[in-house]
Amino acid sequence: MPDWSYQTIFRPLLFQLPSRLARDFTLRAMGTLSRVPGGSFIIRTMGHMEASPILATKLAGIPLKYPVGLSGGLDPEGIAHQALAQFGFGFIEIGPVTIEAHINNKCPIQRDSTNEAIIYTDASSSEGLAKLMKRLDRNQGHVLPLMLRIKSTPGRTPVEARSELLTMMEALSYYAAGFYIESLDENEVVEATIAHLQAIQLAARELSIVKPMFLYVPVDYPPESLKLLMAELSPGWSGVVVGDMLRTGEGDLTGSVLKPLSIDIVRSIREHRLSASLSIIASGGIHQPLDALELMEAGADYIQLHSGLVFSGPGLPKRINEAIVYEKLQSVEPPPAPSFWMNWGWMCLLGIGMIIGGALAWIIAATSVVLPYDISFLGMLPSVLNEANPLVLQFMSHDRVTLAGTMISIGVIYYQLARYGLRSSLHWTRTALLTSAAVGFSSFFLYLGYGYFDPLHAAAALILFPMFMLSMRRHRELPSWERPNLINDRTWRLAQWGQLMMVTLGFSLAVGGIVISTVGITEVFVPQDLEYLCATPAMLNEINERLLPLIAHDRAGFGGALFSDAIAILTIALWGINQGQRWLWWTFLLGGLPGFVAGLSVHLTIGYTDFVHLLPAYFALILYVFGLIFLYPYLMQGQKDPRHDPTIPEIA
Template identity: 40%
Template structure:
């Protein structure tokens, strides 16, 4: 669940429910999605939790993709752990695990004003047997730490039963005899205000310690004290992190791994991704530009120029000589028969032209600012939208008319795309971000991202609907009211006219679908603080499509409110998204 959906859609509703109900609703819903055959792909599409190899580390024989983990306190019933494994965590804590279930334990107390969760001493637990059953259903993607609680004999039994699933153990007892039970690392939990003398003894006995607490300052001080005692031992922290900056401070002070607790709830599920992007921003990145980006850029340029040419035709001749050949009549006859037919076709072709111009601008920006910098998400956005656009050519013949000019255009674009695709096939770069704080600009950006995601989904939905109409009934009711003729009257005048108009409709629908995917995926994957080019891509890229779509309706007198309502809605969403996103995307360090 990305932050834009969590904060804008779900959190306002969940705060009205009890903590237990809201937690289980979210976790079970996420788990249901993760359990689908394509569930992991859906989660990745919406949240894209990828991690750079530059953040990898190895501690006590265990490899981590990144140093950010999730505390078991967040999901004690393991109702969402299958989903959590796909959310980009470097490791996940399971538990606390007890021999017998303890489902009637006192529930956590949520303090929304201080943004803290106070967990009781006796945690909820589903018991050892049910925990093992759940672990067998999880497709392991990162190390799992088992946090076990109970008597000495029970801990001995649990370690034996869990050893095939565990990469390490977390215990709350200072008994040194546990280290003889397994070859895997054992970390002991200590409160953030523990005395230094106790910490010295624990360091000599266990693989490392976990500093557990609510106060960031106390945890930070404890990490600094521990680092002075023995810099070779592993230090983990649990709690105290609500912003990326706090995680970076703990890691800079000497913590090897950090676990999110209440910060995950109040700051949102995207906190993990934000921390990893901030960490990567401090790592030196390869500076050489990616080969093949220029081919992708030329691909976008050709679409842009093709859109300009289509715009010119829509403002002048409207239909071309080969269209007249297909109709077996001159355009003057169409003007004389019903001038609104020609105006309606100009409307279709101008909206297609504006969409192509917008798409070309977006493709060029993705190539120059994304693919050139080796960003994998930029390449995938380009590839998905381009392939859908190429396949759209088959919609043109859905009603019996194949436009050879479109085929020539398709063949012209294809070599540039294929060359760019091949040259960038090994691109693996992940995004960075300057975002460190939960400041107002970040809070406003969540609304901005939501609006652009909504805009992208709207374009995709609209493109699909228009494409379907283009290869089936062709017109919506308001179209026929504008033309002032029925389909039978049009066909009786010229039996090929319907196919020509359908070809235009399907072409526009395909283009709108492709551009909608561009907007949607950039909003989902490219929304990092300081990405000024993303804001300008939305701004400049959106203008041609909106200007042509709205202008042409007024120019030809097709101003039916219900017909233009989707365009009005999309334009308002577009403007509002630009306004609330500006500070976050355009400024490296907004106030």
């Protein structure tokens, strides 16, 4: 459920359901997908979150791949943790955890879409220590560090509360990377709170396994009490976690409204903490990458997401990670572009070769149609074939022109990916080129299905394949120096529709390529083809027994090329779209035009205008046009930093 499907399809539908039902349905659907064979691979492929060494840190000695964590309130039962772990999270919070179970699944959850807020009436629910341990004993499906938020039973004395906390720490130390200690009471005297926390910290040192401890501070904890607390907090604590719930008369509220409160409390902690090594984790009001950056500028070292995933979508952690990488790169000099002959130049040459080859093939297909080796294979002159059935050469022209247009499309896309992506060492472009070209070269063997060896295609493959191999030589993959999107404005939301169109186009073309190849190597024709030809396969076989293999060779080859083209379009649409990437919009435009112009024009030229036959092409054209329209503002207009331009609204 990436953002392009969540924002356009799933969120509007889910928000029509009661909040609890929508949450449970979503979590169970993601959890089920992650547990089926290949499910986690599908989730990773849709999001394609690549770990960057720049993001790797250690939180109190705990290695983290990403500085973004998952709040415990989003998935309290861990139903979808295996799926969520693929989204770009570095750690997962579980909690609150109490000794005894306290669950009320019938309490309503209120959702305020206008203000992007959620109100829980059961935020303190806990499945209890025993049940949690049984759950953690099972395979979690991921290896992310678990931060367990523990709290004592309300109404306990300080001694009883410490006893419960220590009991849970002793029991859970095997599973926990660290503990969030939720033990603050705004109604308690600060001095008593400090003494209580010191006693917890000293007692925890005596446990058989000692894990880092983080003080959990409610976002509405009194500022003056917090200042006194931070000034006296024992150095034995590893950090402070700023909560993501605000107590109201209706229940516990989490949402975008908490960001100003979170920023204020983070600044206060940073200013009054005893040790600069005390880590700060903020979790309230983060609904877009800009929110995370502002909290980090205020002093947060790490962040956790809750309501932001509900309103912005599952791509939020990836977007935040990319924004953090960009911020860190501002103090680093970009490396020089690699040599043309290092790798990317070879792929540029391959793309140019495909464009030239496609243009020549188009000219031939639109004029003589067949080449000398085709005539030799048939043992029949075109004039004789034309006398037998004047529609056969036109039909072959239709196959070959569409193949030529697809070849040009592939060439344009490869050139663009190499020139702007591979040259800049963008990690996803190499994967896109590798998978697409591997499919394209492999499809050459489809030509052999009917025993017809095409010397021209063989020669082209022999020339282009070394270029492909040279372009795939390993090189250092670098993060992008291009500014990522920071705000959930109208342009970003419109781009989700554009991305949906292009992803759907890529999938549709891939299905079309598979179907065409399959038909080409089996039945050769679909009913509309035979209706156009006014003939049956048997009748065509009577004209020349080698005619069907020749046509099948064309059809299978075109299907393979279309599938290769689809893979390139799909990978760009899934992984490459980022604000201000003008070259990507031009890649979609220039890469798609040859295919559509070739396919539609040749059908009109030869009079093959059957609506059912052309319906997939019309559908693809609609996706293509609307995808370009919706993506235009996002890709073609560069983004200003809202922090430096107050005229830009944070959320439109």
